[in-house]
Amino acid sequence: MVTTFEKKELKKKSENLSEWYTDVVLKARIADYAPVKGCMVIRPYGYALWEGVQEALNRMIKAAGVENAYFPLFIPHSLLEKEKEHVKGFSPELAVVTVGGGEKLKDPLVVRPTSETIMYAMYAKWIHSWRDLPLLINQWNNVVRWEKRTYLFLRTTEFLWQEGHTAHETEDEAMEMVMKALDWYRQIYEDYFAMPVIWGRKSESEKFAGAKATFAIEALMPDGKALQAGTSHNLGQNFSRPFEISFQTRAGKTDFVWQTSWGFSTRSLGGLFLTHGDDNGLILPPQIAPIQVVIVPIYKGDERKGKLLDYCGELRDALVGQGMRVRLDDRDSQSVGRKFNDWEVKGIPARLEIGVTEMEHRTVTIARRDTGEKLTAARKDFLPVIEKTLKDIQSSLFSAAKVFLEANTRNADTLVEFEEIMKSVRGLIRAFWCEEASCEAAIKEKTKAATRCLPLDAKQEKGTCIHCGKPATHRWLFGQSY
Amino acid sequence: MVTTFEKKELKKKSENLSEWYTDVVLKARIADYAPVKGCMVIRPYGYALWEGVQEALNRMIKAAGVENAYFPLFIPHSLLEKEKEHVKGFSPELAVVTVGGGEKLKDPLVVRPTSETIMYAMYAKWIHSWRDLPLLINQWNNVVRWEKRTYLFLRTTEFLWQEGHTAHETEDEAMEMVMKALDWYRQIYEDYFAMPVIWGRKSESEKFAGAKATFAIEALMPDGKALQAGTSHNLGQNFSRPFEISFQTRAGKTDFVWQTSWGFSTRSLGGLFLTHGDDNGLILPPQIAPIQVVIVPIYKGDERKGKLLDYCGELRDALVGQGMRVRLDDRDSQSVGRKFNDWEVKGIPARLEIGVTEMEHRTVTIARRDTGEKLTAARKDFLPVIEKTLKDIQSSLFSAAKVFLEANTRNADTLVEFEEIMKSVRGLIRAFWCEEASCEAAIKEKTKAATRCLPLDAKQEKGTCIHCGKPATHRWLFGQSY
Numbered sequence: 009m010v011t012t013f014e015k016k017e018l019k020k021k022s023e024n025l026s027e028w029y030t031d032v033v034l035k036a037r038i039a040d041y042a043p044v045k046g047c048m049v050i051r052p053y054g055y056a057l058w059e060g061v062q063e064a065l066n067r068m069i070k071a072a073g074v075e076n077a078y079f080p081l082f083i084p085h086s087l088l089e090k091e092k093e094h095v096k097g098f099s100p101e102l103a104v105v106t107v108g109g110g111e112k113l114k115d116p117l118v119v120r121p122t123s124e125t126i127m128y129a130m131y132a133k134w135i136h137s138w139r140d141l142p143l144l145i146n147q148w149n150n151v152v153r154w155e156k157r158t159y160l161f162l163r164t165t166e167f168l169w170q171e172g173h174t175a176h177e178t179e180d181e182a183m184e185m186v187m188k189a190l191d192w193y194r195q196i197y198e199d200y201f202a203m204p205v206i207w208g209r210k211s212e213s214e215k216f217a218g219a220k221a222t223f224a225i226e227a228l229m230p231d232g233k234a235l236q237a238g239t240s241h242n243l244g245q246n247f248s249r250p251f252e253i254s255f256q257t258r259a260g261k262t263d264f265v266w267q268t269s270w271g272f273s274t275r276s277l278g279g280l281f282l283t284h285g286d287d288n289g290l291i292l293p294p295q296i297a298p299i300q301v302v303i304v305p306i307y308k309g310d311e312r313k314g315k316l317l318d319y320c321g322e323l324r325d326a327l328v329g330q331g332m333r334v335r336l337d338d339r340d341s342q343s344v345g346r347k348f349n350d351w352e353v354k355g356i357p358a359r360l361e362i363g364v365t366e367m368e369h370r371t372v373t374i375a376r377r378d379t380g381e382k383l384t385a386a387r388k389d390f391l392p393v394i395e396k397t398l399k400d401i402q403s404s405l406f407s408a409a410k411v412f413l414e415a416n417t418r419n420a421d422t423l424v425e426f427e428e429i430m431k432s433v434r435g436l437i438r439a440f441w442c443e444e445a446s447c448e449a450a451i452k453e454k455t456k457a458a459t460r461c462l463p464l465d466a467k468q469e470k471g472t473c474i475h476c477g478k479p480a481t482h483r484w485l486f487g488q489s490y
Numbered sequence: 491m492v493t494t495f496e497k498k499e500l501k502k503k504s505e506n507l508s509e510w511y512t513d514v515v516l517k518a519r520i521a522d523y524a525p526v527k528g529c530m531v532i533r534p535y536g537y538a539l540w541e542g543v544q545e546a547l548n549r550m551i552k553a554a555g556v557e558n559a560y561f562p563l564f565i566p567h568s569l570l571e572k573e574k575e576h577v578k579g580f581s582p583e584l585a586v587v588t589v590g591g592g593e594k595l596k597d598p599l600v601v602r603p604t605s606e607t608i609m610y611a612m613y614a615k616w617i618h619s620w621r622d623l624p625l626l627i628n629q630w631n632n633v634v635r636w637e638k639r640t641y642l643f644l645r646t647t648e649f650l651w652q653e654g655h656t657a658h659e660t661e662d663e664a665m666e667m668v669m670k671a672l673d674w675y676r677q678i679y680e681d682y683f684a685m686p687v688i689w690g691r692k693s694e695s696e697k698f699a700g701a702k703a704t705f706a707i708e709a710l711m712p713d714g715k716a717l718q719a720g721t722s723h724n725l726g727q728n729f730s731r732p733f734e735i736s737f738q739t740r741a742g743k744t745d746f747v748w749q750t751s752w753g754f755s756t757r758s759l760g761g762l763f764l765t766h767g768d769d770n771g772l773i774l775p776p777q778i779a780p781i782q783v784v785i786v787p788i789y790k791g792d793e794r795k796g797k798l799l800d801y802c803g804e805l806r807d808a809l810v811g812q813g814m815r816v817r818l819d820d821r822d823s824q825s826v827g828r829k830f831n832d833w834e835v836k837g838i839p840a841r842l843e844i845g846v847t848e849m850e851h852r853t854v855t856i857a858r859r860d861t862g863e864k865l866t867a868a869r870k871d872f873l874p875v876i877e878k879t880l881k882d883i884q885s886s887l888f889s890a891a892k893v894f895l896e897a898n899t900r901n902a903d904t905l906v907e908f909e910e911i912m913k914s915v916r917g918l919i920r921a922f923w924c925e926e927a928s929c930e931a932a933i934k935e936k937t938k939a940a941t942r943c944l945p946l947d948a949k950q951e952k953g954t955c956i957h958c959g960k961p962a963t964h965r966w967l968f969g970q971s972y
Contacts, residue, residue, distance in 0.1 A: 042562045043569060043611045044599065052557035052627065059558065075534035076541065080524045081563075081601075081632055081648050082585075087525060103564075104589040105601065108647075109636030110582055117526065119563075119587065119601070129525045139823050145534065150563055150632070154591030165590075166563050341621050 018353065020287045025231045029282055033160045036290050036354045038281070046155040046165035050274070053354065056298035057277055058168060062148060064200055064296075065170060065272060068192045074144040074172060081149075082117035083126045090125060090250040097217020098122070101153040103165070119152040124218065124243075124269060127173050128251040135265060137256045138177050142185075143265075146172040161278030162235070162490055169273035175253060175265040179244065182266035186223060186240045189270035193225050193238030196272065201280045202293035202405040203227050204413050206436070206485060208461030210239075213445050216269075220244030226460045226485065227279050228413050232434025234460050234487035235279045240270035278490075284378075284405050290355030291378050293405050294398040301327055301394060302356045303336045304347050306363035319367045323360060323390070330391055332398075352377065357401045358394060376401060419483065423454070423474045426486070430455040436487045438463075440471035440480035447475040457486040500835065502769045507713045511764055515642045518772050518836045520763070528637040528647030532756070535836065538780035539759055540650060544630060546682055546778075547652060547754060550674045556626040556654060563631075564599035565608045572607060572732040579699020580604070583635040585647070601634040606700065606725075606751060609655050610733040617747060619738045620659050624667075625747075628654040643760030644717070644972055651755035657735060657747040661726065664748035668705060668722045671752035675707045675720030678754065683762045684775035684887040685709050686895050688918070688967060690943030692721075695927050698751075702726030708942045708967065709761050710895050714916025716942050716969035717761045722752035760972075766860075766887050772837030773860050775887050776880035783809055783876060784838045785818045786829050788845035801849045805842065805872070812873055814880075834859065839883045840876060858883060901965070905936070905956045908968070912937040918969045920945075922953030922962035929957040939968040 018035065021028040033039050038054035050058065066076070082105060089095045098121045105117040120126065127145070135143060148170045155165045172189055176182040190207055197203045206226045215222035216239060225238035248254070248264035257263050284291040294300050305320045307313050320336050327334045335356075337347050351359055359375040361382075366373055370387040374394065378401050385393040416435030420426035429437055437457060441447060451474070452458045466482045473480045500517065503510040515521050520536035532540065548558070564587060571577045580603045587599040602608065609627070617625060630652045637647045654671055658664040672689055679685045688708045697704035698721065707720035730736070730746035739745050766773040776782050787802045789795050802818050809816045817838075819829050833841055843855040843864075852869040856876065860883050867875040898917030902908035911919055919939060923929060933956070934940045948964045955962045 040612060040615070042608070044562050044564050044566055044608070047562040047564065049562065049612055050560040052559045055559045056557070058560075075538070077534045077537045078532040078540075078650060080526050080529040080531065081634065082526050082529065084526055100592055102589075102591070103587045103599070105585045106588045107584075107586040107598075109584070109638070116589075117585070126524070126526070130522060130531055133522070152563065156591070168560060 018287070018289065021230075021285060022287060025229075025282065028285075028287075029278075030160060032285060032289050032353065033281060038277075038290075039160050041158060041160075044165075046158050048158055048160055048164050050168070053298060054277065057280075057292075057296060058274055060200070060296045060298065061196060061272070061276070062170075064196060065192060068195070069146050069170075069172065072144070072188060074146050074174070076147060077145050078147055078149070079123050079126050079130070081120055083120055083123075084115045085118055086115055087125045087129055088118055091218045091247055093246075094124060094218035098153075103152045103154055120149075121151055121153045122269075122271070123147065123149075123151075123171055124173065124247055125251075128247050128253060128267075131173075131175055131265070132251050132253045135175060135253055135255050138258050141175060141177050141255060141265065142181065143175040144172075144185075145174070146170055159278075161274055161281070167274050169271050171269060171271045173267070173269045175248070175267050177255070177257065177263075177266070179242075179266045182244075182268050183242055185268045186242045186270065189268070190223050190225065190238070190240040193240070193270075193272050196276070197225060197227065197238070198406065200293065200296040201276070201283070202295070202402055202409060203279065203283050204406065204410040206413075206417075206461065206463050208463040208466070208485060210461055211443070211445075211448060211459040211484070213448060214459060216241045218243065218246055220246055224461055226436075226487070227283070228416060228436055228487070229279065229282045229490065230412070232416060232488070233490050234436060235275075235282070235490045236460070237276035237279055238272045241268060243267040243269060283409055285355065289353030291405065292355040292357060294357045294402050297355070297357055298333060299335045299354075299356050300333045300398060301335075301358045301360060302351045303334065303360040303362060304344060304351070305336075305338060306344050306361060312364055312367075316362065316364065316367055320362050323362065323372060323387075326391060327394065330395070332394070358397055378405060417485075420474065423451070426451070426457070426474055427455050430457050430488065434488055436460065436485055438483040438485055439474045440469075440482070441484045442473035442476055442478045442480045444473075444476070444478075447473055451475050451486070455486075456488045458489055460485040460487045460489070500769070500771065503712075503767060504769060507711075507764065510767075510769075511760075512642060514767060514771050514835065515763060520759075520772075521642050523640060523642075526647075528640050530640055530642055530646050532650070535780065536759065539762075539774075539778060540756055542682070542778045542780065543678060543754070543758070544652075546678060547674060550677070551628050551652075551654065554626070554670060556628050556656070558629060559627050560629055560631070561605050561608050561612070563602055565602050565605075566597045567600055568597055569607045569611055570600055573700045573729055575728075576606060576700035580635070583637075585634045585636055602631075603633055603635045604751075604753070605629065605631075605633075605653055606655065606729055607733075610729050610735060610749075613655075613657055613747070614733050614735045617657060617735055617737050620740050623657060623659050623737060623747065624663065625657040626654075626667075627656070628652055641760075643756055643763070649756050651753050653751060653753045656750045657730070658750070659737070659739065659745075659748070661724075661748045664726075664750050665724055667750045668724045668752065671750070672705050672707065672720070672722040675722070675752075675754050678758070679707060679709065679720070680888065682775065682778040683758070683765070684777070684884055684891060685761065685765050686888065686892040688895075688899075688943065688945050690945040690948070690967060692943055693925070693927075693930060693941040693966070695930060696941060698723045700725065700728055701751075702728055706943055708918075708969070709765070710898055710918055710969070711761065711764045711972065712894070714898060714970070715972050716918060717757075717764070717972045718942070719758035719761055720754045723750060725749040725751060765891055767837065771835030773887065774837040774839060776839045776884050779837070779839050780815060781817045781836075781838050782815045782880060783817075783840045783842060784833045785816065785842040785844060786826060786833070787818075787820060788826050788843060794846055794849075798844065798846065798849050802844050805844065805854060805869075808873060809876065812877070814876070840879055860887060899967075902956065905933070908933070908939070908956055909937050912939050912970065916970055918942065918967055920965040921956045921968055922951075922964070923966045924955035924958055924960045924962045926955075926958070926960075929955055933957050933968070937968075938970045940971055942967045942969045942971070
């Protein structure tokens with residue numbers, strides 16, 4: 009399935025990022041609005057990207073001994089209430105089932121916004137001894153957090169994610185897991201999405217409801233706003249105490265388990281689309297692109313068509329044989345120009361243009377989606393050329409994003425300086441903050457920029473809070489969020 | 491994770507199938523009861539089986555050009571009402587969200603029991619011309635159909651499945667798709683689950699709510715009851731008319747699309763567990779077993795342990811190198827006897843018992859889970875022996891089930907004969923039926939056996955309905971259902 013529309017209809021990324029984003033996600037057939045408020049449909053081309061994420065993350069998750077499982081969609085409200093901060097944090101966003109099988113329910117069921125409570129009720133039943141630890145479980149599922157307005161991928165009532173939930177004998181071991189999951193997310197962003205990221209610890213007011221500490225991945229979008237997608241929580245014993253997940257230690261005593269939870273959602277795909285792409289549509293990094301190479305045969309009349317398609321088929325088979333994801337666009341119903349346009353909007357990294365010239369000289373013309381450059385290679389050695397081209401595209405997308413991130417991460421030493429940056433270019437700001445919630449709130453109200461995180465590599469320094477002037481030990485990262 | 495309990499605690503399959511089933515599914519850590527009425531938790535070992543099904547079905551589905559996508563969990567009630575038979579069929583089983591984000595909803599949202607209506611609202615938007623056809627979409631998701639009592643896998647309020655939904659230019663093409671999907675399900679049962687099945691068309695009263703015709707896979711359980719899991723529907727234009735999914739035909743006219751839907755659910759795993767297995771626990775066919783071979787090292791004292799584990803590791807690597815799914819059980823916390831017991835309950839097809847004798851003579855002792863037989867092979871050629879053993883187990887499980895199916899599928903020419911079979915051995919019965927709903931209902935009330943299907947290979951014959959004596963043209967398949 010491909011799109012058919014005129015390129016001139018596409019909104020310009022350079023003029024209005026937000027309109028361009030919605031337009032291109034719809035026109036590239038990544039997603040569509042659903043006839044349910046706050047929800048969207050993930051179309052096959054968008055879902056293929058999610059399958060790519062699943063495959064990559066599953067590989068990392070399983071290699072670490074974490075096993076996939078499935079827990080119920082519904083959570084009794086009474087169970088959700090066990091951890092007070094948790095229920096307080098999620099209450100405003102809940103969808104509640106009050107009728108089942110034609111009858112009014114005595115204990116209403118919440119559609120999971122996240123699965124801590126339903127999973128830990130089971131963990132309490134399964135864990136008795138240190139021999140049962142660590143318990144390492146992940147699930148791929150759908151969760152619901154009520155939203156009134158849909159922003160495709162970035163804000164939807166229902167979204168898809170994986171949520172990992174582990175239980176350990178010690179907090180050190182739990183923290184190791186927290187950082188391991190965070191590193192997996194960093195890898196997905198950097199190695200697959202070609203997006204450089206900053207990772208760090210969230211402030212007390214921004215952490216997950218019920219967590220002892222939350223760590224997150226932050227990325228910077230072209231409009232200077234920050235996007236968070238990928239969080240990993242040290243839950244401490246905050247859940248194991250109310251859920252009574254206790255175990256006999258190696259020393260024969262009784263303790264509560266140390267827990268972690270971590271999630272990566274379809275929201276991340278929104279960041280991927282925003283980061284790369286241009287006025288002609290999406291640009292997908294080859295590592296995650298569902299189609300890495302599209303082959304477009306170019307012919308007039310039918311007499312050479314058969315032979316040309318044979319040649320194209322031969323090229324496709326050679327590429328597939330190297331493990332590449334390839335599509336041969338042999339549709340008769342569309343013009344070549346329309347085909348070029350379709351695949352550009354969809355962001356296919358490399359396009360092979362194969363005409364009679366290429367066939368007769370046994371060559372291949374390759375067009376790069378990111379730069380528009382064209383090069384010609386001989387059939388006999390085109391495979392390494394394509395491989396190199398894909399690698400180049402991947403690394404040049406990453407480099408461009410890294411240059412942008414670095415150029416737009418600034419130090420601000422006074423609130424005035426901070427405000428000026430936010431009023432003009434936005435981006436990320438490193439500034440001293442005393443770590444009092446009142447200053448954090450005041451800065452946000454004045455500048456729209458909230459704390460994003462304390463970067464893992466932030467050095468201890470001597471400074472003063474840009475808001476109250478009291479001593480501060482670290483520069484926190486601030487930014488306006490999506 | 492493995493189970494730890496005494497074998498004598500396990501219920502006997504030969505004495506009470508239903509109690510054995512629940513007991514073994516819990517003890518093998520396949521699934522557990524959830525703290526939500528009607529729901530269950532699929533534990534990692536059970537979920538690994540479902541991942542196996544997903545992998546196999548995805549391969550078949552994608553090779554046929556069907557693409558995966560994702561549609562919303564929630565369906566506005568107003569949308570569900572568009573197809574009258576459909577809403578009538580599903581109304582008694584619905585879970586309804588009436589509160590979202592703290593507010594009472596004007597249009598309550600139904601948690602999808604199946605996705606025809608929400609998907610087809612989008613299909614109407616996407617399909618305009620024959621060029622947009624066929625539209626071939628599948629989704630893997632969770633659905634909810636209200637149940638009060640849980641029967642692990644076989645009856646749960648929420649279950650996992652795939653639902654394929656296609657739209658075509660002609661009914662012939664749609665029917666081809668219906669039969670293709672049914673054949674995929676047959677392959678999963680026969681080639682992976684080692685379960686012989688009968689396939690056929692459901693009667694008018696048993697077909698899917700809203701379908702023109704429903705085709706299904708039927709399997710026979712050891713207690714003589716029939717289990718259906720895997721249905722494929724010819725929807726005709728029953729949905730495309732109310733949803734106005736029309737298209738411009740090749741001839742320039744306007745027509746409504748011809749549709750199919752087909753689903754395969756986690757329910758099928760219940761059939762797998764019931765079919766094979768014995769008083770010692772599950773027996774999983776090698777083709778679907780998450781662990782095909784378990785290696786248990788046998789040693790006393792620690793002096794030889796290192797070398798023995800090296801030898802076991804070498805065997806594991808050799809098996810993994812052949813693409814086999816292997817677990818080396820090197821836990822110190824469990825006795826050998828307990829390990830044997832654990833893996834027997836979990837139904838691992840082949841167990842390698844590796845002691846000092848095996849290590850010193852460089853041999854391997856293989857125990858078959860299905861027959862209990864042991865054989866010894868030399869290290870240098872144990873790989874083909876294991877491969878052959880796994881193949882033998884797969885085919886002998888299938889043969890045994892086939893012998894059982896054939897021995898328990900009987901012709902009944904009178905209602906008296908029919909009743910006698912149902913009172914004694916049950917099983918499947920082939921009998922003439924006039925195809926009137928009233929006779930079908932009367933037979934069910936008298937005998938508990940409903941029509942299962944009209945088998946695809948049923949010949950046209952001259953007969954008389956066993957209930958009313960009127961002319962009948964085919965022997966239908968009857969059985970008591972799960």
